[in-house]
Amino acid sequence: MELAYNGLILMLGAVWAVPLGIFVGMAIGAMPGLNSSGMLAVLLPLLIMMPPEVGLIFAISLYAGGEVGNSFPAIILNIPGNASSAVTAAEGSPMMARGEGGRALGLAVMASTLGAFGGGLLILVATPLLSNVALSFSSVEISIVVLFGLTAIAQISSGGLAKGLLAGFLGLLMATVGTDPMWGTFRGTLGSVYLLDGIAIVPALIGLLAFSEVIRMMQGDTSGISMPKAIVFKFKEMVGGFVETLKMPFVVIRSGITGMIVGIIPGAGTSVATFLAYQQAIAAAPPERRAMFGKGSSEGLVSADCANNAAVSGTLVPLLTLGIPGSSASAIMLVIMAYHNLEIGPRLFSVNGDVAYAILWSQLLAGLLIIIMGSAVAAYAYKLALIPVRLLIPIIAMFMLIGSFGANGYVFDMWLMLGFGVIGYLMKRYDYPVVALLLGLILGSLFEGHLNRALRMGFGSPEIFFTRPLALFLWALLALVVVGPALMRIIRRKDRV
Amino acid sequence: MAVAGGEPDMREEKWGVFLIPLLSLLYVGYMVLEQYLGSYRASTVNYATGLGLVIAVLALSIIFGEIRKGSAASTDAGPEQQQDAPLGHLFTAKSMGFLLLTAMFILLVEALGYILAFFPYLAVILWMLGFRPRYMILVVAAAITAFVHLFFVWGAGLQLPKGVLHAII
Numbered sequence: 001m002e003l004a005y006n007g008l009i010l011m012l013g014a015v016w017a018v019p020l021g022i023f024v025g026m027a028i029g030a031m032p033g034l035n036s037s038g039m040l041a042v043l044l045p046l047l048i049m050m051p052p053e054v055g056l057i058f059a060i061s062l063y064a065g066g067e068v069g070n071s072f073p074a075i076i077l078n079i080p081g082n083a084s085s086a087v088t089a090a091e092g093s094p095m096m097a098r099g100e101g102g103r104a105l106g107l108a109v110m111a112s113t114l115g116a117f118g119g120g121l122l123i124l125v126a127t128p129l130l131s132n133v134a135l136s137f138s139s140v141e142i143s144i145v146v147l148f149g150l151t152a153i154a155q156i157s158s159g160g161l162a163k164g165l166l167a168g169f170l171g172l173l174m175a176t177v178g179t180d181p182m183w184g185t186f187r188g189t190l191g192s193v194y195l196l197d198g199i200a201i202v203p204a205l206i207g208l209l210a211f212s213e214v215i216r217m218m219q220g221d222t223s224g225i226s227m228p229k230a231i232v233f234k235f236k237e238m239v240g241g242f243v244e245t246l247k248m249p250f251v252v253i254r255s256g257i258t259g260m261i262v263g264i265i266p267g268a269g270t271s272v273a274t275f276l277a278y279q280q281a282i283a284a285a286p287p288e289r290r291a292m293f294g295k296g297s298s299e300g301l302v303s304a305d306c307a308n309n310a311a312v313s314g315t316l317v318p319l320l321t322l323g324i325p326g327s328s329a330s331a332i333m334l335v336i337m338a339y340h341n342l343e344i345g346p347r348l349f350s351v352n353g354d355v356a357y358a359i360l361w362s363q364l365l366a367g368l369l370i371i372i373m374g375s376a377v378a379a380y381a382y383k384l385a386l387i388p389v390r391l392l393i394p395i396i397a398m399f400m401l402i403g404s405f406g407a408n409g410y411v412f413d414m415w416l417m418l419g420f421g422v423i424g425y426l427m428k429r430y431d432y433p434v435v436a437l438l439l440g441l442i443l444g445s446l447f448e449g450h451l452n453r454a455l456r457m458g459f460g461s462p463e464i465f466f467t468r469p470l471a472l473f474l475w476a477l478l479a480l481v482v483v484g485p486a487l488m489r490i491i492r493r494k495d496r497v
Numbered sequence: 498m499a500v501a502g503g504e505p506d507m508r509e510e511k512w513g514v515f516l517i518p519l520l521s522l523l524y525v526g527y528m529v530l531e532q533y534l535g536s537y538r539a540s541t542v543n544y545a546t547g548l549g550l551v552i553a554v555l556a557l558s559i560i561f562g563e564i565r566k567g568s569a570a571s572t573d574a575g576p577e578q579q580q581d582a583p584l585g586h587l588f589t590a591k592s593m594g595f596l597l598l599t600a601m602f603i604l605l606v607e608a609l610g611y612i613l614a615f616f617p618y619l620a621v622i623l624w625m626l627g628f629r630p631r632y633m634i635l636v637v638a639a640a641i642t643a644f645v646h647l648f649f650v651w652g653a654g655l656q657l658p659k660g661v662l663h664a665i666i
Contacts, residue, residue: 049653162562163517166555170521173528173548183538187545188528218592219585390626391637394619397599398641402649402657409656414603422596426516429587448544 003349004128007357010053011365014358017050017058018365022373025065030073030381031392036066037328041209042399044202044332045406052340053355056333057362063329064116064312064366067270068374071108071305073385076101084270087278087304094296102234106241107298108305109374111252114245115306117367118256119263119313124360131321131356134346139453140464142322142345144474146447149266149324150436151481156265156272159431161482167432171440172447174199181445182452194412201335203404203413204441207420208427208434209328211400215425217389238375244298251281251299252306259307263314266326266439270311277307309370313363320348320356324443331438344446513587514563518556525549525556594625610660611650615642 028039040047040059047055070085075092088108095104137145150172154164177188178198189195245252255277262273281303282293293300318324323345325331337344343351404417424434458464465471529549532542588596598621606614620638628634646666649655659666 046653162555162559166518166521166552166559169548169552169555170524173525173545173552176528176545176548180537180541183541185535185537185541187537187541188531215588215592215595218595219589388628390623390628393595393626394622394638395641397595397622398615398619398645401599401602402645402655405657406649406655411603411607411658414606418596418599418603423520426513430514430517432517451544452540 003353004357006354008361010354011057011358011361014051014054014057014362015365017054018061018362019369019373021058021061022065022068022366022369023377025062025067026069026072026373026377026381027384028062029066029069029071030384031387035213036063036069037332038210038213039066040329040332041206042396042403044205044335045403047332047336048202048339048407052336052342053358055336055340056355056359059329059333059336060312060316060359061362061366064309064363064370065373067308067312068109068112068116068305068370069377069381070308071112072105072378072381075104075108077385079385084274084304084308086271087274088301088308090294091297091300091304094294095301098296100237100296102237103241103244103298104296104301105378106238107245107301108241109238109371109378110242110245111255111302111305112309112374113367113371114252115256115259115309115367116312116370117364118252118306119260119310120360120363120365120367122260123313123316124357124364127317127320127356127360128349128353130317131346131349134321135350136470137322137346138468139450139457140468140471141474142450143447143454144465144471144478145322145324146443146450148474148478148481149318149322149326149439149443151478152266153326153433153436153439155481155485157431157433157436159433163430163432164436167427167434167436168440171437171442172444173440174437175441175444176448181449192412194410198445199441200408200410200413200416201338201442202407203417204420205332205335205438206400206404207417207422208424208438209332210396211417211421212424212428212434214393214396214400215421216428217393235375238378242371245302248299248302250284251302254280254284255303255306256310259310260314262307263311264317264326266318266324270308270327273307273311273314274304277303309367316359316363320359322346323348323446325439328435328438331435331442334442338442511567515560518559521552521556525552591625595622598622598625606660607658608660610662610666611645611657612642612662612666613660615645 024039025036028036040062043062047059049055050058067084070080071088071092073079074085074089075096078089078093078096080086080089092104092108095101150165150168151161154161154168157164157167175198177195178186179196180187186196258277258280259270259273262276263270278300281297281299282290285293285297285299289297289299312329315325315327315330318326319330319333323334325334334344337348342348342355348356400417401414404413405411407413423437426432427434427437454464455462466475525548528545529542532545598618602614602618616638619641620634623634623637624631628637645657650657650666
């Protein structure tokens with residue numbers, strides 16, 4: 001209880017970072033082609049310069065704001081900025097075409113608020129409890145949890161399990177570059193003194209998440225979008241949307257819980273949460289209302305936006321309890337935590353509990369602020385979608401180059417960013433999950449350390465990984481992640497026959 | 498990139514699908530061989546070898562999977578056959594130009610300094626992307642370079658390479 005109070009005080013000291021993060025996130029989310037995690041990567045050098053609680057609160061607020069901001073051009077211009085706002089575009093833009101744009105924005109903003117606030121409340125209660133469970137994890141269990149995280153991301157990735165695992169294990173191998181922590185020998189440095197401390201995470205992260213996106217933007221049309229006429233909304237219509245959302249508590253609760261659970265699963269992210277909640281909304285709707293889906297259904301819009309924002313809170317759970325980032329945004333948060341030497345993993349709440357609680361409180365505040373800021377920004381944010389990509393690209397390129405240089409002050413890190421940018425681009429092009437490589441790279445040293453410690457616990461024998469009950473339970477979960485989807489497919493096929 | 502008739506060029510380098518697994522195999526080969534040939538402790542070598550083995554198995558399975566998919570598509574190809582949408586060129590002239598420009602910038606930033614490197618880098622990117630009118634290219638490139646100086650160097654105290662201008666700035 002004392003920690004929660006200390007966390008609240010700490011959060012109040014950095015309270016300005018919440019509205020600022022949400023505002024920047026909404027602005028970035030409103031620009032198609034830019035995603036909040038890519039932008040977080042670009043801003044990482046600035047975030048690590050801030051005190052840890054400020055950087056972390058700003059990062060998660062920006063991520064949350066980005067998920068709301070995506071909805072504005074999706075509804076108004078029918079331009080989904082990313083996969084998670086595709087449903088919002090599908091349901092919101094027909095409403096807009098019918099002249100109900102204000103209502104659609106009201107539904108989206110209120111659903112986002114409820115998703116973020118509900119998710120924030122749930123993680124505030126559940127995360128410290130889960131962290132207590134995680135405290136019973138030894139090096140054996142932590143090693144398996146890292147593998148579990150990689151496997152879960154691999155299984156969910158669109159390219160399939162093999163590509164996901166390849167990316168994850170490649171990340172683990174890349175993390176061995178530098179000085180061997182046990183024996184002090186240099187590994188895989190290619191003779192470069194700049195790699196003696198390992199591959200710098202900040203330029204790698206900027207390259208994989210942001211630079212790769214810019215290469216993708218350069219591959220496509222860079223002329224931008226033109227908007228012929230001015231769009232006007234009445235605030236009264238938005239309020240109508242707020243009230244309408246409050247009249248569907250079941251849709252909100254169901255979508256919020258779905259979003260939250262999906263958010264907890266590493267790699268699943270907001271897109272999976274959105275589509276799952278949307279499917280549930282279709283399945284649960286009475287037949288006469290089901291026909292409205294895809295043509296401007298309020299239930300469809302609310303389910304997607306609520307799940308989307310609840311998932312943002314969910315991604316914090318594995319990060320704060322196990323030190324396993326489940327998404328690109330939480331990977332960036334992990335880098336900030338590591339930079340400030342915060343305790344990463346199950347002991348975070350006992351060593352830096354105030355910071356952990358400050359992050360959780362900030363999510364709750366973010367939930368409350370989304371409705372105020374969303375209402376104010378919604379009617380104007382779509383205009384950001386009209387900024388030509390050809391102007392954004394050089395600005396982003398400048399931020400990326402300076403960002404990769406800034407952390408260590410080496411020009412070599414700019415090369416590293418460029419190299420990882422090309423790798424990230426190739427991975428995205430051929431359906432390899434970039435976040436799996438990133439997770440391997442970030443958690444590699446932790447995994448190696450715990451693996452060595454576990455083997456020492458077992459006097460050099462790997463038998464210890466299969467004798468502890470908790471380890472066996474985690475192996476069973478891991479096996480379920482690997483074979484579960486295949487088993488489900490077989491069962492479904494048999495049902496059809 | 499456009500072909501005659503104004504249609505977008507959707508030709509695709511088929512070998513592209515092998516790039517990541519082949520690069521992974523190459524990297525594994527380097528990491529494992531370096532440790533086998535050098536004087537590394539057994540635990541260090543075993544860890545890299547273990548990871549390398551998993552990566553090699555996965556990379557080979559992806560390569561064989563792609564070969565099988567390719568040969569199945571070529572034998573069964575018919576008008577009704579559902580094929581993956583082509584991805585287009587691996588790198589277009591624009592994206593390749595951007596990469597080369599960025600490489601040039603990094604190569605020259607230490608010698609020229611950030612002001613003399615950023616200004617032409619940004620101006621050429623803007624021109625390449627079709628930003629017009631032309632005088633605005635110079636204005637925008639100068640404005641971004643000024644922002645870098647005022648915000649990052651002057652404001653945040655970042656020590657960017659000053660190059661030939663080190664005596665002035």
